[in-house]
Amino acid sequence: MSGEILISSEKSYSDCFTCGSCISRCFLAESYPEMNPRKLVHRLLTGRERELADSEFIWACTLCGRCTTGCPKGLEMDAIVRHLRGIAWQMGKAPERIVEGVKKALEFGNNTGLESAAFVDMAEWLAEELADEMEDLPEEGLSVPIDKEGADVLYIPNPREYTSNPNMFQTYMKFFTYTNTDWTISSRVFDITNWAYYLGDNQDALVLVRNLVEEARRLKVRTLLSTECGHGFKILRKEAEQWLGEPLGVEVLSVVELAHRYLEEGKLPVKPGSIEGTVTYHDPCNVGRKLGVFEQPRELIKAIADDFVELWPNREYSICCGGGGSVGQNTRMGQKKLEHALAKHDQIIRSGATVIATSCQNCLSQLGDLQSRYDMPLEVKSVIELLVESIET
Amino acid sequence: MDKPIVVVGGGIAGLSVAGMLAGNGMRCIIVEREASLGGHVRDWACMATDKCLRCFCCSAEDLVGYARSSDKIDVRTGWELSSVSLSSGGPKQAVLKRIGSAEEKTEEAAALVIATGFEPYNPGEKILLGHGRLDGVFTLAEMDSLLRRDMLSVFTRGRRGLRAAFFQCVGSRDANSGANYCSQYCCKAALRMALKLMHESPDISVTLFYIDIQLAGKYAGALLKAAEDKGVRLQQGVPGEITNSEDLLEVIVESQGLNRKEPFDRVILSIGERPSPKQSVLDQLGLPANEFGFVSSRDPLDNSRTAIPGVYVAGTCSGPKDIETTLEHAGQTAEVIMADLRKGALR
Amino acid sequence: MILRHSTEVNPTGQSAETAQRVLVVGGGIPAVAAAQALMETGVQVTFARFRDVAEHVYFDMPAVHVGDYLRDLSAELDEVEIVDITRAPVVWRDHGVFRATFEDGTESAYDCLLLAPGISLRPIPLDLPVETELFTSRIKALPGQQVLFLMDYKELTHPALGMSAIRIAAETARNGGKAVVCFRHAPVLHVFGEALYDSARKDGVQFVRYGEESPKVQRLGDGGNPAGFRLAVSDIIDSENEFVWDCDRIVAVTGPDASSISEWARTMADGDLDERGFMLSDNIHSNSGRSFASGVFVVGEATGNLDLIGCMAQARAAAAQAEAWMRRSRLKREDDFLSVSTACVRCLTCYRVCPHSALSLQPQVSRSRIEPSPSFCLECGICASVCPSGAISLRAYPEESIAGLIKELTPSEISGLTFVFGCQRSAGIIAESIDMPENARFLAVPCAGSVSDYIIWGVLAAGARGVLVVGCHHGNCRSDSGTELAAARVERGKGLGVFGGKPPRIGYFTIAPNESARFQRLLHEFLGNDLP
Numbered sequence A: 001m002s003g004e005i006l007i008s009s010e011k012s013y014s015d016c017f018t019c020g021s022c023i024s025r026c027f028l029a030e031s032y033p034e035m036n037p038r039k040l041v042h043r044l045l046t047g048r049e050r051e052l053a054d055s056e057f058i059w060a061c062t063l064c065g066r067c068t069t070g071c072p073k074g075l076e077m078d079a080i081v082r083h084l085r086g087i088a089w090q091m092g093k094a095p096e097r098i099v100e101g102v103k104k105a106l107e108f109g110n111n112t113g114l115e116s117a118a119f120v121d122m123a124e125w126l127a128e129e130l131a132d133e134m135e136d137l138p139e140e141g142l143s144v145p146i147d148k149e150g151a152d153v154l155y156i157p158n159p160r161e162y163t164s165n166p167n168m169f170q171t172y173m174k175f176f177t178y179t180n181t182d183w184t185i186s187s188r189v190f191d192i193t194n195w196a197y198y199l200g201d202n203q204d205a206l207v208l209v210r211n212l213v214e215e216a217r218r219l220k221v222r223t224l225l226s227t228e229c230g231h232g233f234k235i236l237r238k239e240a241e242q243w244l245g246e247p248l249g250v251e252v253l254s255v256v257e258l259a260h261r262y263l264e265e266g267k268l269p270v271k272p273g274s275i276e277g278t279v280t281y282h283d284p285c286n287v288g289r290k291l292g293v294f295e296q297p298r299e300l301i302k303a304i305a306d307d308f309v310e311l312w313p314n315r316e317y318s319i320c321c322g323g324g325g326s327v328g329q330n331t332r333m334g335q336k337k338l339e340h341a342l343a344k345h346d347q348i349i350r351s352g353a354t355v356i357a358t359s360c361q362n363c364l365s366q367l368g369d370l371q372s373r374y375d376m377p378l379e380v381k382s383v384i385e386l387l388v389e390s391i392e393t
Numbered sequence B: 001m002d003k004p005i006v007v008v009g010g011g012i013a014g015l016s017v018a019g020m021l022a023g024n025g026m027r028c029i030i031v032e033r034e035a036s037l038g039g040h041v042r043d044w045a046c047m048a049t050d051k052c053l054r055c056f057c058c059s060a061e062d063l064v065g066y067a068r069s070s071d072k073i074d075v076r077t078g079w080e081l082s083s084v085s086l087s088s089g090g091p092k093q094a095v096l097k098r099i100g101s102a103e104e105k106t107e108e109a110a111a112l113v114i115a116t117g118f119e120p121y122n123p124g125e126k127i128l129l130g131h132g133r134l135d136g137v138f139t140l141a142e143m144d145s146l147l148r149r150d151m152l153s154v155f156t157r158g159r160r161g162l163r164a165a166f167f168q169c170v171g172s173r174d175a176n177s178g179a180n181y182c183s184q185y186c187c188k189a190a191l192r193m194a195l196k197l198m199h200e201s202p203d204i205s206v207t208l209f210y211i212d213i214q215l216a217g218k219y220a221g222a223l224l225k226a227a228e229d230k231g232v233r234l235q236q237g238v239p240g241e242i243t244n245s246e247d248l249l250e251v252i253v254e255s256q257g258l259n260r261k262e263p264f265d266r267v268i269l270s271i272g273e274r275p276s277p278k279q280s281v282l283d284q285l286g287l288p289a290n291e292f293g294f295v296s297s298r299d300p301l302d303n304s305r306t307a308i309p310g311v312y313v314a315g316t317c318s319g320p321k322d323i324e325t326t327l328e329h330a331g332q333t334a335e336v337i338m339a340d341l342r343k344g345a346l347r
Numbered sequence C: 001m002i003l004r005h006s007t008e009v010n011p012t013g014q015s016a017e018t019a020q021r022v023l024v025v026g027g028g029i030p031a032v033a034a035a036q037a038l039m040e041t042g043v044q045v046t047f048a049r050f051r052d053v054a055e056h057v058y059f060d061m062p063a064v065h066v067g068d069y070l071r072d073l074s075a076e077l078d079e080v081e082i083v084d085i086t087r088a089p090v091v092w093r094d095h096g097v098f099r100a101t102f103e104d105g106t107e108s109a110y111d112c113l114l115l116a117p118g119i120s121l122r123p124i125p126l127d128l129p130v131e132t133e134l135f136t137s138r139i140k141a142l143p144g145q146q147v148l149f150l151m152d153y154k155e156l157t158h159p160a161l162g163m164s165a166i167r168i169a170a171e172t173a174r175n176g177g178k179a180v181v182c183f184r185h186a187p188v189l190h191v192f193g194e195a196l197y198d199s200a201r202k203d204g205v206q207f208v209r210y211g212e213e214s215p216k217v218q219r220l221g222d223g224g225n226p227a228g229f230r231l232a233v234s235d236i237i238d239s240e241n242e243f244v245w246d247c248d249r250i251v252a253v254t255g256p257d258a259s260s261i262s263e264w265a266r267t268m269a270d271g272d273l274d275e276r277g278f279m280l281s282d283n284i285h286s287n288s289g290r291s292f293a294s295g296v297f298v299v300g301e302a303t304g305n306l307d308l309i310g311c312m313a314q315a316r317a318a319a320a321q322a323e324a325w326m327r328r329s330r331l332k333r334e335d336d337f338l339s340v341s342t343a344c345v346r347c348l349t350c351y352r353v354c355p356h357s358a359l360s361l362q363p364q365v366s367r368s369r370i371e372p373s374p375s376f377c378l379e380c381g382i383c384a385s386v387c388p389s390g391a392i393s394l395r396a397y398p399e400e401s402i403a404g405l406i407k408e409l410t411p412s413e414i415s416g417l418t419f420v421f422g423c424q425r426s427a428g429i430i431a432e433s434i435d436m437p438e439n440a441r442f443l444a445v446p447c448a449g450s451v452s453d454y455i456i457w458g459v460l461a462a463g464a465r466g467v468l469v470v471g472c473h474h475g476n477c478r479s480d481s482g483t484e485l486a487a488a489r490v491e492r493g494k495g496l497g498v499f500g501g502k503p504p505r506i507g508y509f510t511i512a513p514n515e516s517a518r519f520q521r522l523l524h525e526f527l528g529n530d531l532p
């Protein structure tokens, strides 16, 4: 069987000394009373990883990494679970939808299987529609710069923006327009997600990342700009260089960071206090805990909303929304992703917020589902969405 | 051999080195930056139930009494070591400085003993454990100091049937926060505290969450047995998070193979020993610290001498210890000082 | 066969009269370390060495080979008189010193005894297969083998042995073997213990943690030659799954066996043993090798300590303690604060109760005699408090000062007062730093056990409102039994009749010197005062 997985900087699962700290930090503890991160590591250590291939837990785990925050040995549970998923995948036990998605991503440059031409059509159509509806268009008008060489930023969307939620795509278009960003999108690679990463299929995960980086190099952009996405952004920022074994040669930024840069430079035409209600922010696990992007979104929100409250706990200890790590995309999980998210639900309700902002498509979708399922008295917004709203007030 | 031995730190370790040397006819100066002697033990309480549980905390009183009354020991409370001049054979002079003033005094020194002790771990950075945020979460140090002042009611608030939990290894055995070592004292201290609480309020129920129970020391096994007999529930695995609802503290633990949510009224964090904040004098002496920040000694079997001839260590400044081990270490330090001085005299 | 290889004792030229003389009896590293430490500080040392005191409880440490270490230490004993013995010398107390007669009939006097009797390891529990090996320092790495290290089985493993076993397990795993360590608690002694445990896991040692339920070990195959062993254990980290493993060898890791301590050592320390039979009581006054028997120090494995680092510290600390003790006792030898008068009726009560072996019985042809040794006496006053004939005079005995105090007071003053007799080591220290209530009069006594029935009754008979005796907590009495004595006397006092028309108010509690707040609460409760 496979040898020791080195997680990073020589930490390996054999470091676990069964302290138990991780158990209480996992939001799945009550939903899966018979499994927990410690037991998972222990099964791995006792050579029983193949048994785990049948465990639902490894697919319910959102790779959120919250258990890692309390681990004295810093065991990276997301890496361990991905390793286990890799075994399950090799045994043909991975969720079909995710496996399909990876195939499509490799073939079409996106996990929905949308053809390049169709994507370009759709993007242009969305831009036109937007132009019709927008009143105060800048003089240059509104267009989608496709494959524009030498643009400042290559924007990589999440498929959700051009499938289930085209408004989102338009929101980013507006954002670029209002901030005079010199942007482009690729007609070859237009998906920030990396479902191979979810599968523990490291080879394909590498191919998908390489595709993104090479596209940025081809288009000679300065910045590879991630949409509001968790794992995709995290892979680019944290993993890509190591996987590729060379410097990327391109700056990796998320759209939220770009907005924050504009805010600091005084180039963000938002209006203070323009967002009504009590606003809170959900730290997406990948963006927050794993990348440490905590303050930029908060400063952006505070620039437009007077009433900001924190969820407790937050930042590196933020509770996962429950939909990450492929759970949201995994049809086998069904409604469980909402049942597992009760801690998140309670935490939000306790905060008394009327708007919850976040900066990850996956969290947005999960929080939206959570809101409607439990009829929560609040709105779910992306940070950029709020900024655009503020600009438009 | 007229020159005194300068002992920096008037905790159990320093007092005990000085006491032993004075008992053997040698002159010592104890330099203690606080206003009183005794070090941390000054705040710890007696754990006796219907009998002494050998916490050793009251040994401080004996040692302080001896130091105060011995004409061989010169106690300088409110002073600290300002600088030391070294010759090849060891220290020559120690410059002492009165805290909060410019007053300085130079003392000839036959030897220098570093006994600057440890710092209790501040669990503030472990925000999910809620110390300082959640009512009902205490540290072992706070418990000790409440008991010492006979104020257990601050802990119980008059409630009966309290469910209390101890969390072991808080800030110890924690590579992530730079403390990949066991603090050596806290398993025993928590077991004693559990027995003490059950003695003082018999209706309390106690769960002790541990990683491993450390059984070093003469009495440790007996303590564990007494705790088991008294019905302390010993549960392997220490929760990493305390949540609260109303005034209940809730933790999730794995118990008998299942994750469960358990309610408690009080949680006591068994905080570890951390190295005393870095001393400028140690820098000046060029005394190396080990990877955790404790003063390095020569080797494990000769752990009272440092790399510098004539400079010695005693107690927790050289690594985490309980009082009994500290006393033994200090006794050894006194012994090797006497031996080294005699050898020097023979030379 | 006796070998005195050094006749020229004490080459530094101190005369035998003034040099401090210590007899070290025993063997092994702690004995050598203590002898060396004493020698280095100028003490005259005789080392009565048992050749066969077991070394197998100590393990090589990284960078230290224990055998070499012992040789190196022993090589430095150049100023020590070494006597190889096969039988312990006969030792008795005489005129404030120890006298020892060796097996060759020679006799010498010493100020102090330092014992290092050594110990054996607990045997392998009988329900394990007969092929099970006991973990000793002779067990080195077992390359290429599948080895089970079984810890905490039936009784908890000594942490120092546990650490050593983990190291050997790691070496086994590194050298192509496979090691499983089955335990309840991982021992992580010292500042480096955790790193050892970490590296063993990295080396591939597998740790299986069990709970209440003991592991089961079964012999595989049949006949005289087992084909191996099968371990089946419920692993508490994954309790639904039984951990089953087949191995070539089983090594049981135990701990010190109190019952193996030599009789001579128990006798020389006057039976000062703890609850489990290890040497030196569970009392904070017997730390660093100090025993209750005055002038007797015990170091090493017999104290229950199998940790080499700890034993080295203990041996050297005991040496320092012994030296300080000898200085004090020599001064006391000249002093006449303790004597037994001719009023003695030879009931021998004092001889039996003296906790510090300061009273000896001088058998004489006509009449035996109690001989006090001021050099051994800690002035607790217990002897004087039990003597039926008032034959013992001890300077520190509080009877006279109490009588004096009562004389100074008028009957009406006395009638409002409760007399509080507190041990000088606990209540006495507290009393120095607090204000005593007006209706109490505090008197520090050398030990709660010195407050005799006679004193209690006398004070009540003088008309006092009450008597309160405050001792140290049970198990923390420096004179071991003082607290129990005081408790019993107060109980008896409560059964006394009525003095002056009022039932006596008589009470007792125990306290530690760091319990000032509790002392004040209990004191005021007893006095019936409101707490200030």
Ligand SMILES: Cc1cc2nc3c(=O)[nH]c(=O)nc-3n(C[C@H](O)[C@H](O)[C@H](O)COP(=O)(O)OP(=O)(O)OC[C@H]3O[C@@H](n4cnc5c(N)ncnc54)[C@H](O)[C@@H]3O)c2cc1C
Pocket: B008, B009, B010, B011, B012, B013, B014, B031, B032, B033, B034, B037, B038, B039, B040, B041, B044, B055, B056, B057, B079, B080, B081, B115, B116, B117, B118, B119, B120, B121, B140, B141, B142, B144, B185, B189, B271, B272, B273, B276, B279, B314, B315, B316, B317, B321, B322, B323, B324, B326
């Ligand atoms: C909550 C808690 C409870 C404990 N309970 C127990 C128990 O029940 N039993 C037990 O055996 N152990 C217990 N311990 C451990 C015990 O406190 C230590 O073993 C003991 O205090 C060590 O003594 P020390 O002299 O080495 O250090 P310290 O007690 O830290 O003393 C060091 C002294 O040096 C002084 N100092 C420091 N730097 C300087 C300087 N530069 N110049 C001058 N002076 C300086 C300090 O002011 C202090 O007085 C407990 C520890 C904690 C944290």
Ligand code: SF4
Pocket: A025, A026, A027, A028, A036, A037, A060, A061, A062, A063, A064, A065, A066, A067, A068, A077, A078, A081, A320
């Ligand atoms: S990564 Fe998140 S979901 Fe997965 S085991 Fe850890 S805490 Fe649980």
Ligand code: SF4
Pocket: A015, A016, A017, A018, A019, A020, A021, A022, A023, A037, A038, A041, A067, A070, A071, A072, A073, A074, A075
């Ligand atoms: S927190 Fe880390 S070391 Fe502790 S049990 Fe979990 S994985 Fe193991």
Ligand code: SF4
Pocket: B045, B046, B047, B048, B051, B052, B053, B054, B055, B056, B057, B058, B059, C284, C473, C476, C511, C512, C514
């Ligand atoms: S050793 Fe501890 S428990 Fe015993 S009397 Fe002293 S303070 Fe109390």
Ligand code: SF4
Pocket: B168, B169, B170, B172, B173, B181, B182, B183, B184, B185, B186, B187, B188, B211, B212, B213, B214, B270, B272
């Ligand atoms: S003594 Fe016990 S509580 Fe303290 S660090 Fe060691 S194992 Fe943890």
Ligand code: SF4
Pocket: C338, C353, C354, C355, C356, C357, C358, C359, C372, C376, C377, C378, C379, C380, C381, C382, C383, C384, C394
């Ligand atoms: S005073 Fe105490 S130590 Fe001294 S002889 Fe009497 S009983 Fe023994």
Ligand code: SF4
Pocket: C340, C343, C344, C345, C346, C347, C348, C349, C350, C351, C370, C383, C386, C387, C388, C389, C390, C391, C392
């Ligand atoms: S108790 Fe008194 S009478 Fe009895 S032997 Fe001792 S001194 Fe003599």
